[in-house]
Amino acid sequence: MFKRLYERRRPVAFEFEGEEVISDEGDTLAAALLAHGVRQTREAPVSKNPRAAYCLIGVCFECLVEIDGRPNRQACMTQVRPGMKVRRQRAADGTEGGGAQ
Amino acid sequence: MNGPPGADRHTLDLAIIGAGPAGLAAAVTASELGLATAVFDEQFHPGGQIYRAIEDAPERAGAWLTLFGEDYARGLELVRRFRASTANYHTGHSVFDISPGGGLGVLGPDGARWIEARRVIIATGAMERPVAVPDWTLPGVMGAGAAQTLLKGAAMVPEGRTVIAGSGPLIYLVARQLRAAGGNIVAVIDTTPRSNYRRAAPLLARAMLAGNKEIRKGLSWRRDLKKATPIFRTGASGVRIEGRDAVEAISFSVAGRTERVECDLVLLHEGVVPNTQLAMAAGADHHYDLVQACWRPKTDAYGRSSDPAILIAGDGAGIGGAELASEAGHLAALGVAADLSQISQEDAAERAAPAFSKLAGKAALRRFLDTLYQPRDEVLVPPDDETLICRCEEVTAGELRRVAEMGCSGPNQAKAFTRCGMGPCQGRMCGLAAAAVLARASGRSFAEVGHMRVRPPIKPITVGELAALDGVGQPPDMGPLLPTGQEDGAGE
Numbered sequence: 001m002f003k004r005l006y007e008r009r010r011p012v013a014f015e016f017e018g019e020e021v022i023s024d025e026g027d028t029l030a031a032a033l034l035a036h037g038v039r040q041t042r043e044a045p046v047s048k049n050p051r052a053a054y055c056l057i058g059v060c061f062e063c064l065v066e067i068d069g070r071p072n073r074q075a076c077m078t079q080v081r082p083g084m085k086v087r088r089q090r091a092a093d094g095t096e097g098g099g100a101q
Numbered sequence: 102m103n104g105p106p107g108a109d110r111h112t113l114d115l116a117i118i119g120a121g122p123a124g125l126a127a128a129v130t131a132s133e134l135g136l137a138t139a140v141f142d143e144q145f146h147p148g149g150q151i152y153r154a155i156e157d158a159p160e161r162a163g164a165w166l167t168l169f170g171e172d173y174a175r176g177l178e179l180v181r182r183f184r185a186s187t188a189n190y191h192t193g194h195s196v197f198d199i200s201p202g203g204g205l206g207v208l209g210p211d212g213a214r215w216i217e218a219r220r221v222i223i224a225t226g227a228m229e230r231p232v233a234v235p236d237w238t239l240p241g242v243m244g245a246g247a248a249q250t251l252l253k254g255a256a257m258v259p260e261g262r263t264v265i266a267g268s269g270p271l272i273y274l275v276a277r278q279l280r281a282a283g284g285n286i287v288a289v290i291d292t293t294p295r296s297n298y299r300r301a302a303p304l305l306a307r308a309m310l311a312g313n314k315e316i317r318k319g320l321s322w323r324r325d326l327k328k329a330t331p332i333f334r335t336g337a338s339g340v341r342i343e344g345r346d347a348v349e350a351i352s353f354s355v356a357g358r359t360e361r362v363e364c365d366l367v368l369l370h371e372g373v374v375p376n377t378q379l380a381m382a383a384g385a386d387h388h389y390d391l392v393q394a395c396w397r398p399k400t401d402a403y404g405r406s407s408d409p410a411i412l413i414a415g416d417g418a419g420i421g422g423a424e425l426a427s428e429a430g431h432l433a434a435l436g437v438a439a440d441l442s443q444i445s446q447e448d449a450a451e452r453a454a455p456a457f458s459k460l461a462g463k464a465a466l467r468r469f470l471d472t473l474y475q476p477r478d479e480v481l482v483p484p485d486d487e488t489l490i491c492r493c494e495e496v497t498a499g500e501l502r503r504v505a506e507m508g509c510s511g512p513n514q515a516k517a518f519t520r521c522g523m524g525p526c527q528g529r530m531c532g533l534a535a536a537a538v539l540a541r542a543s544g545r546s547f548a549e550v551g552h553m554r555v556r557p558p559i560k561p562i563t564v565g566e567l568a569a570l571d572g573v574g575q576p577p578d579m580g581p582l583l584p585t586g587q588e589d590g591a592g593e
Contacts, residue, residue, distance in 0.1 A: 001241075001366070002257040005282060006161065024255075026145075026157075031255035039240045039347050045524065046495040050346050052240035054492075054530075056247040057150055058143055058195075059228045059376070061493065061525040072525065072561045077143055077195070 002034040014084040023080045030056055030063045030076035033086075041065055041075060042089035064089040113137050115437050116205055116218035117188070118196050118379060121149020122176070122423045123415025124224035125183040126430030132186035134438040139189040139218070141196060141207055147183055149226055150246070151423040152176030153253040161256065168281055169253065172423065179427060198557035199223075199383045203410035206557065206570075213566045220410055220437045223383075224430060225376045227416035230395070230476065231530045232267065232369040233483045233490055233498070235341045241348030245275045245370035258284040261365025264351050266290040266340055269372045269474045273322040280329060288332035288362045290353055292371070294477045295336050301473035308469030311462055316469075332362055338479060342367060371480045375417045378529060381555040383411055389548040392471045393420055394481055395533060396552050402457070403436030403449075404429060412436055420471075425463060428456040482541045483534060490538060491531040493524020498538050505542035512536045512553040525561065528553040 010025040016033060023032030030053045033041065040050035042064045053063035056076045063075035066087040075086075115131050117124045120142035131138040148155040155176040158165050166174050183190075191209060198206030203221040207214055229244040236242075245265055251257045258279055263286050265276045272289065280286050309316055327333045339354040343361070352361040374395040377387065386399045386407035397419045404412040414433035415426035432453055439449035483490065486499030496519045504518040512528075512535050515521050521535050522528035528535070532553045540550040558567075 001260055002251060002255075003260045003283075005256040005258060027255055031251055031257060034251065035255070035257055044238070044495060045493065049238065050240050051238060051492075052243075054231075054243050054247065055229065056243070056250045057228065059526065059529045060231075061529075064525060070563075074561070079145060079193075 001037050001039065002031075004035055012080045012082050014080055014082065014086060016086045017088065025080070027080045028056075028076050029065065029067075029073075029078045029080055029084075029086065032080050033063075033075060040088065043091045045091050048091045066090075113139055113216065113218035114441060114443075115139070115220050115222065115434070116141065116203070116216055117222045117224055118142075118205075119149060119224035119226060119415075119417075120144065120147040120183075120190070120192075121151060121224060121226045121415065122179060122427040123226070123417070123430035123433070124149070124222070125179050126427035127222050127224060127414055127434040128188040128190075128430075129179075129182045129186050130431045130434035131437060132188045134434065134443050136434070136438060136441070136443060138187070139191060139216070141191045141194040141205075141216075143193070143195045145192045147180050147190070148176055150250060151226075152180065153250060155180055165256075168278055173253075175424070195560040196379060197560040197562045199379050199411075201384050201408055201410075203383075203408070208560060208562055208566060213562060213570050215570060219441060220412065222404070222430070222433045222437065223379050223411065223413045223417055224415050224426075224433075225379055225417045226426070227373040227420055228376045228529070230371045230374045230480070231534065232340075232371050232480065233488050233531075233534050234369070235485050235488050236344065237342055237369065238489055238492055239342055239344045239348050240346070241344065241365060242342055242367045242369060245271055245368040246373070248279060248366075248368050249275050252278060252282060258282045259366045261285065262287045262363065263366045263368065264288040264290065264362055264364045265368045265370070266292065266337070266351060266353065267368075267370035268293040268476070268480075269370055270319055270470065271373070272370050273319060273326060275368065275370070276326050276330070277322050280326075286326075286330055287364060288334070288351075289326055289330045290332075290337045290340070290351070290362075291335040292337045292340065292353075292477070292480075293335070293474060294338070297473050297475060297477075300475075301469055304465070304469040304472055307465040310465065312466035315466060334360070338477070340369075341485075371476050372474055373416065373420055374533065375419060376529075377417065377552075378527075378555055378559055380406065380411070380413050380417065381552065382557055382559050383408055385411060385413070387552065389546075390419065392475060394476050395420075401436075402432070403439075403453070404433035405436055405440075409440075421460075421463075421467060425460055425467075428459050432456050481534070481547075482537045490534045491519075491521040491524065493526050493530070494520040494522075496521040496531070496535075498534075501535055501538045502542045505539045509539065509543075511539055511550045513551075515539060516553070522553045527555065527559060 008024040054060040067073040114136040115138045117140045194209040205216040229246045337353040343350040350363045380398040404414045412433040414429040435449045
């Protein structure tokens with residue numbers, strides 16, 4: 001979906017939904033997932049329709065994911081860390097307004 | 102709230118929220134004047150959105166700075182001055198609470214804490230106006246600014262067929278940059294109404310005096326793109342996104358004729374609006390700006406808000422762009438220094454004069470741009486009932502119109518009826534459009550209907566992080582942020 005203009009400088013490996021993703025040091029998690037071709041980050045809380053990052057500056061909360069078991073993390077505000085385990089934010093976690101409430 | 106008893110009170114003269122042009126300039130000036138200053142920013146590098154990853158630019162070689170132009174390169178100098186200043190810089194920190202009087206709840210990598218500074222400058226900048234059109238929630242739709250953020254911050258370009266649709270100088274800038282970086286821009290769809298050109302025309306001569314270079318640059322970008330883009334349309338309206346699980350196409354009308362363009366990515370943009378979340382959470386007075394079609398905090402020339410401890414600088418106080426934002430940051434720091442008697446009022450006025458004249462010099466250009474790119478009605482009040490206004494709780498324009506007919510008084514009561522604005526984004530994405538739909542449906546003005554109240558915590562924080570704050574056993578009192586005597590319909 002998005003391609004890198006430069007070679008990775010210092011590769012960082014992490015897991016998304018059990019699959020290995022090789023990103024680059026300094027990438028936000030949202031950017032790393034887009035470069036890996038991940039189209040969907042969260043599931044809409046009511047309809048469960050697929051959703052993906054809209055703003056990439058911390059406003060829309062569409063890139064919410066679960067990181068190492070903690071839900072409601074903004075992927076666009078998080079830098080990739082080696083070995084982090086990332087999952088999509090499922091509707092069941094978000095129906096009551098997520099962690100912001 | 103004043104924070105728990107354990108909090109250090111007033112060891113800081115100034116807390117600045119945001120490290121974009123306004124926050125950086127404020128920090129530089131405040132440090133020079135000897136104020137104990139701390140800057141809190143969500144990002145990990147200084148620059149905000151406009152100068153995002155600017156410190157990476159030299160490493161990425163000259164072509165990178167050429168791609169983003171001299172306006173971007175200007176950020177390097179500002180960031181260098183900031184790095185050389187005595188301001189304390191806290192990256193990866195979000196402010197989850199702000200109280201009248203300027204107490205801050207700050208969440209960083211090491212947890213949450215309360216900060217008390219004698220003054221606070223909110224420099225949280227702008228966000229793209231959310232563009233609510235049918236099926237804008239499909240993956241593969243994002244803001245044009247979001248694509249630019251990826252380009253600047255991560256050096257990534259869209260791989261598939263990309264369409265840019267909307268209005269404002271940014272669509273030409275982004276289209277040009279993405280194309281230069283190897284993006285496949287199959288269509289540029291300009292939605293600026295033709296009537297805007299007629300209304301802006303009388304303002305052009307004066308705008309040229311103020312910003313000849315900017316206007317010529319914009320026109321040349323437009324000319325280049327028109328030549329280089331397979332589908333280039335102007336005066337478009339009725340934008341709709343089509344697709345099942347992701348974007349497959351965009352449709353729109355020009356002069357009553359509907360067109361459809363197949364694509365993999367749609368970048369929407371209808372200008373930018375102040376990010377008022379913190380100023381509103383602090384209870385600062387706001388007013389509705391009819392020309393920029395957004396809420397703005399009420400401030401004086403130095404950025405002082407209705408709360409004596411809180412100033413607001415840069416695009417967060419009203420859209421003016423990066424260059425003027427740094428002037429506004431400088432002015433706010435001067436205002437703080439004068440208020441804290443670090444310098445005299447006369448001294449502040451003298452130091453402020455060049456910035457004031459720069460702001461005045463650009464006013465005619467701003468008036469022209471604001472008129473030319475004033476959002477058309479269908480952007481402010483999405484006409485299709487099926488359009489999702491609240492993306493989080495999935496509330497449509499039609500549902501909002503229905504509760505307005507039932508007598509719903511405004512966006513705060515609509516929360517109780519529909520949950521609109523109660524998801525994780527807390528109304529950032531739906532606030533303007535929801536209030537506008539309710540206003541129109543009940544025959545009132547946007548200003549009359551008002552805006553959603555913003556309630557802390559305004560960033561995700563766990564109960565554990567809150568409980569671990571200094572002074573446990575005296576949990577932060579969330580009460581005073583609600584205006585007294587007003588029943589909040591939202592509930593929790």
